[in-house]
Amino acid sequence: MRVELDSLSKAWDGVVGADNITLDIADGDLVAFLGPSGCGKTTTLLMVAGIYKPTGGTISFDGRVVNEVAPKDRGIGMVFQSYALYPHMTVFGNISYPLRLKKLDKEEIRRRVGQVADMMGIGDLLDRRIAQLSGGQQQRVSLGRALVKEPQLLLFDEPLSNLDARLRLAMRGEIKRLQNELGITSIYVTHDQIEAMTMADRIAVMSKGVLQAYDVPEALYDQPKTLFVAGFVGNPPMNFFDVEITSTNGDFHAKSEALDLLLPHDRAVKAAASAKGKVIMGVRPEDVFLVDDAAPPAADLTLTAEIEVVEPLGREDLLGVSVGDAHMRVLVKKSQGASVGDMVGFVFDLSKVQFFDPETEQSLLWA
Amino acid sequence: MGRRIAYGFLILSVTPILVGYSWLVIATFSFRTEGLLPRNAEGGIGGFTLSNWSFVTDAAIWNAMLNSFLIAVTMVIGVGVASTAGGYALSRFKFAGRKAFLTGTLVLHAFKAEMLLIAIFFVLRWLGGIPVIGSFIGFNSVGGVALVMIALELPLGIWLMKGFFDNLPWDMERAALIDGASRFRVWWQIMLPQVRPGLAALSLFTFIAGWNAYLVPFTFTIGTKVANMPVFLSQLISDTAPTNWNLVAAVGMFQMIPLIIFFIFTQELLLNIYAGGSKGT
Ligand SMILES: Nc1ncnc2c1ncn2[C@@H]1O[C@H](COP(=O)(O)OP(=O)(O)OP(=O)(O)O)[C@@H](O)[C@H]1O
Numbered sequence: 001m002r003v004e005l006d007s008l009s010k011a012w013d014g015v016v017g018a019d020n021i022t023l024d025i026a027d028g029d030l031v032a033f034l035g036p037s038g039c040g041k042t043t044t045l046l047m048v049a050g051i052y053k054p055t056g057g058t059i060s061f062d063g064r065v066v067n068e069v070a071p072k073d074r075g076i077g078m079v080f081q082s083y084a085l086y087p088h089m090t091v092f093g094n095i096s097y098p099l100r101l102k103k104l105d106k107e108e109i110r111r112r113v114g115q116v117a118d119m120m121g122i123g124d125l126l127d128r129r130i131a132q133l134s135g136g137q138q139q140r141v142s143l144g145r146a147l148v149k150e151p152q153l154l155l156f157d158e159p160l161s162n163l164d165a166r167l168r169l170a171m172r173g174e175i176k177r178l179q180n181e182l183g184i185t186s187i188y189v190t191h192d193q194i195e196a197m198t199m200a201d202r203i204a205v206m207s208k209g210v211l212q213a214y215d216v217p218e219a220l221y222d223q224p225k226t227l228f229v230a231g232f233v234g235n236p237p238m239n240f241f242d243v244e245i246t247s248t249n250g251d252f253h254a255k256s257e258a259l260d261l262l263l264p265h266d267r268a269v270k271a272a273a274s275a276k277g278k279v280i281m282g283v284r285p286e287d288v289f290l291v292d293d294a295a296p297p298a299a300d301l302t303l304t305a306e307i308e309v310v311e312p313l314g315r316e317d318l319l320g321v322s323v324g325d326a327h328m329r330v331l332v333k334k335s336q337g338a339s340v341g342d343m344v345g346f347v348f349d350l351s352k353v354q355f356f357d358p359e360t361e362q363s364l365l366w367a
Numbered sequence: 368m369g370r371r372i373a374y375g376f377l378i379l380s381v382t383p384i385l386v387g388y389s390w391l392v393i394a395t396f397s398f399r400t401e402g403l404l405p406r407n408a409e410g411g412i413g414g415f416t417l418s419n420w421s422f423v424t425d426a427a428i429w430n431a432m433l434n435s436f437l438i439a440v441t442m443v444i445g446v447g448v449a450s451t452a453g454g455y456a457l458s459r460f461k462f463a464g465r466k467a468f469l470t471g472t473l474v475l476h477a478f479k480a481e482m483l484l485i486a487i488f489f490v491l492r493w494l495g496g497i498p499v500i501g502s503f504i505g506f507n508s509v510g511g512v513a514l515v516m517i518a519l520e521l522p523l524g525i526w527l528m529k530g531f532f533d534n535l536p537w538d539m540e541r542a543a544l545i546d547g548a549s550r551f552r553v554w555w556q557i558m559l560p561q562v563r564p565g566l567a568a569l570s571l572f573t574f575i576a577g578w579n580a581y582l583v584p585f586t587f588t589i590g591t592k593v594a595n596m597p598v599f600l601s602q603l604i605s606d607t608a609p610t611n612w613n614l615v616a617a618v619g620m621f622q623m624i625p626l627i628i629f630f631i632f633t634q635e636l637l638l639n640i641y642a643g644g645s646k647g648t
């Protein structure tokens with residue numbers, strides 16, 4: 001089912017939940033709503049579900065405006081963070097509830113519940129009470145209950161955030177696989193960007209009720225359109241520096257008290273063209289490297305700075321580095337033996353550098 | 368050592384109650400008592416008799432028992448329905464006058480029944496004038512007494528149930544709405560089962576309040592036709608003739624028997640209620 005949100009807004013006398021959200025979801029796609037706590041993800045999702053009445057704008061399913069359609073008539077299934085199972089019913093009672101309300105006959109109900117339960121791997125738990133299930137099993141029941149009515153649209157509100165890390169990883173793959181196989185259009189709310197990046201066909205990044213960006217995961221990562229998106233997507237987050245762009249003899253430099261770097265021509269031209277000199281430069285932690293002393297690069301490509309913190313992450317070390325007033329995070333390979341207090345040289349992969357207007361916080365590269 | 372002190376304290380504090388109940392039991396089977404000692408006509412120890420219990424063959428007391436039961440059960444049903452419905456609405460819906468209603472009920476709860484007796488009398492008289500149903504809910508009717516008692520219990524009941532509903536997550540009823548349930552069905556099939564412990568506690572309080580009700584039935588009933596047990600008991604205590612206290616004790620005991628049986632069989636359930644909360648979610 002195709003879902004279109006057009007200038008969708010929700011406010012409670014003064015409190016803005018969602019502000020003017022416009023986006024299209026293609027049939028069969030999984031779209032993630034990503035954003036920090038309180039940014040309006042749940043609010044938007046509940047409007048799509050029909051639980052909240054929009055204060056403005058429209059929601060359309062396959063071109064039909066559904067603003068006035070009751071939740072039960074929208075053909076949706078929803079999975080909640082709290083699972084929202086009915087504790088006074090058995091697993092069978094929970095999964096069969098939507099079908100019983102539809103007054104299907106007993107045989108049909110048993111067949112469909114059995115089918116879904118087997119799909120979710122909980123076929124042997126049907127007689128259990130909800131309190132007798134683990135969190136992971138409860139989430140499967142909840143997913144089963146959403147799937148059993150064969151919905152046209154699946155809504156997930158942070159379904160995995162109450163599970164431990166290992167289970168989350170397993171369920172993530174499973175939900176994605178199911179969604180793919182069944183081809184059900186889905187909206188997946190999360191504040192975990194890895195979840196969003198790995199599962200979603202497109203990601204809607206939200207902040208303070210406003211849709212910041214809506215794009216495929218790679219584009220959000222490589223071509224962030226706003227400072228917020230650049231800082232929010234990616235872990236550890238992107239490093240930002242206040243710099244001035246100068247040009248001498250056709251060479252562009254990014255300068256601040258602590259650094260002076262020669263910029264690649266194509267990106268620097270755009271940055272210099274639209275700003276009044278001062279810009280915010282962004283570099284991801286994995287695009288900064290320790291200088292190899294055996295083959296040092298040109299001086300205007302390196303930066304010498306002091307290591308403040310070393311956080312071992314297992315496969316890599318995350319360095320905290322002070323650059324003048326600013327701090328920078330750098331991901332380096334384990335073996336390089338950096339330690340706290342060292343003054344070391346860093347070289348940047350500036351072909352991936354980002355530039356933002358400090359006032360509008362819009363990207364200067366990707367309009 | 369600390370244990371002993373604790374037990375000593377407990378024993379000491381329940382002694383007066385135990386003595387009281389012991390007297391009650393002994394007195395009902397005695398001709399006369401002196402302290403806790405039963406005496407016979409000659410003043411010696413003894414004088415066991417069942418004569419105090421002879422009232423069980425009297426139809427009037429069974430009528431009073433029935434009235435007590437009807438009042439209590441009507442109250443449990445009325446308070447239960449109104450409190451769960453009202454508590455749910457106040458917990459979940461926004462509507463004009465919600466705040467005023469909530470504070471209003473609290474203030475109403477502060478009014479003692481005694482202050483309202485005269486006003487209620489006029490209301491009951493007026494209700495009694497309604498054709499057909501008037502004789503069931505007006506002055507000097509079991510329904511009328513129950514109605515007044517329900518009204519007096521409702522502020523507490525509504526607030527109690529609102530509190531229980533407030534503690535329930537919204538997601539569960541959202542899920543049910545999406546699953547295809549109507550608002551009413553959500554309340555009935557999904558939310559009510561979650562507040563069962565609260566409803567059970569409220570029903571119990573209400574039943575006891577109704578069973579022991581004295582002031583309201585005493586004020587709004589005449590004679591013995593609609594008298595309940597406490598009123599019947601009070602009629603045994605006369606201002607002019609000497610009161611047979613052993614008979615009063617026996618009737619009082621008789622009034623307690625259903626409650627005692629009820630408590631024995633629901634002990635475990637009650638403990639669960641007080642220990643609190645629904646399991647799961
Ligand atoms: N029923 C409500 N009444 C008033 N304000 C609300 C209501 N629901 C949400 N809000 C407000 O709307 C904003 C968005 O809330 P929302 O629940 O959509 O955030 P969210 O993105 O889902 O956050 P989280 O990740 O913490 O779940 C918040 O500021 C919140 O306080």
Ligand SMILES: [Mg+2]
Pocket residue numbers: 041042043157
């Ligand atoms: Mg939320």
